[in-house]
Amino acid sequence: MNNGNGTTVTEFILEGLSEIPELQFFLFCIFLCIYIITVLGNASIILIYKFSPNLRTPMYFYLSNFSLLEICYVSATAPKMLQNMVTGRKTIPLHGCFVQMYSVLFLAGTEFFVLAAMAYDRYNAICHPLLYSIIMNKALCIQLLCGSWVIGAANALVHTLLAYMLPFCSNKIQHFFCDVPPLLKLSCINTWINELGMFVVGGSVTGGSFILTLISYIKIILTILNIQSSSGRKKAFSTCTSHLTVVAIFYGSIFFMYLRPKSSYAMHHDRLVAVMYTIIAPLLNPFIYSLRNKDVKVAVTKILQRMAAWKY
Template sequence: MDKGNGTTVTEFILVGISEIPELQFYLFCIFFCIYIITVLGNASIILIYKLSPNLHTPMYYFLSNFSFLEICYVSASAPKMLHNIVMGRKTITFHDCFVQMYSILFLAGTEFYVLAAMAYDRYNAICHPLLYRVIMNNRVCIQLLCCSWAIGAANALVHTLLAYRLPFCSNKIQHFFCDVPPLLKLSCINTWINELGMYVIGGSVTGGSFVLTLISYIKIILTILNIQSSSGRKKAFSTCTSHLTVVAIFYGSIFFMYLRPKSSYAMHHDRLVAVMYTIVAPLLNPFIYSLRNNDVKLAVTKLLQKRLTWKY
């Protein structure tokens, strides 16, 4: 179809996670609790970092910034979804839809490179322990974060502008937030430019951060295998397991969602995958890093002891 066959869309209808009316109350309760726990959990990581001088290292500097990203990331989709469930009118304006799309793509792209920066930090801590403080100084940490935000912003802008130019023959989005794949389904014209952009630009951004992370961990593993002491190997591995868990969850769901041809999109499956990387992953982040991290548990214990001392 040519562009003239598209209708003027002023708002979109977000189908949500499920269209079954009887499930809406339960979905609201579940995802409202998840959202509150996610925000409080990630905010706690930031607060613990701020109040604990022993955690003022590059590793926890990146972790606190990652937790801030997770709060923003889950807030870009969950509140609107919860609002639509309560109101019973699952709509979003045309412009708000693209603002939401940009925000989610921007934050996701930034998270990729913050995860890569965290892997690079672990590489230097394990492979170059004597030079670690010199290599990972404050200036380098800030530069890595700024580059992450810049790449995320540029990547999101490209995909959002490409989607914004499309004419739409329908306004019913088979999703719970505005995302590129379900919007392409509504277009009246061939979306090969958008798909090419996802594969080439999006794939380069996602794949680039994945390769950087992978290279860091290959070098880390090779270094750990050369450690003679079994306790030393165990301690080195323990500093990486939390980060590797987050990387596996985040990259796995993102690769499945975006790096496929449009013809293979199955929206009922994709909604479940999207729940994993937009809602479940941010929920798990504070638990993965706190329950599996002795430094964080020690910092929490010291803060609680200090609090009890002040109280009595």
């Protein structure tokens, strides 16, 4: 790639979370454990859904697919980061960098609308319980899921192509993975088109899914407030708290990271924020849903009982 006033970039250097050599092994151990727990935790939710007939509902259909997304999402960044920590060789090929960028943006965009679909599912379960099974039929569930994947793919393609067309004056990325904001810092030209793309396209995807989620929960809260018994209100709201927690963590960090002007980027702070939505959020997902969900606990107990029966 000939970059005009810049240099010909064939690979990038990822600085990682820290440039202090003494910290690399310590960070490697911590994030390796986090990665293993994240994959195993989310894989457990998928297996619990598969082997538990009582969980074959739209809510757990979306949860199992969301867990699959989380495994792919954390795997788009963590393995490369861990490799760089343990080997000390922090380079990534030019095309590999943009593949990683596309993967992260694609999976994140898809997760936004899966979260919106999960909110819509809870809205129908609480606001239209008698019509729930008719509204949230199998065909609609699949259509909403496929739509989420298509929107995520299109959103990622726009940002990746715009970034790929930039000329770069440096190849040192102040981050632990190839992301749009740190790459904009390396450009030799004004990146207003890329920033406009983040605000218009990225903002529409992020803001649109957030508004859909917000509308669902406003209607849910209004319905819950009209429930006469306090136990009924508590039971209805308890079915939403896990999802609300995941929404708050994911959207909060994403909004902070992307919907800001380039001049306000501070990479040493942004790396910590990026860790939250790329590493920590996927880690928390299985714990949030399993520890606060009675149905999952019952399903796990039944699976363990069956395993014990097979053993003896």
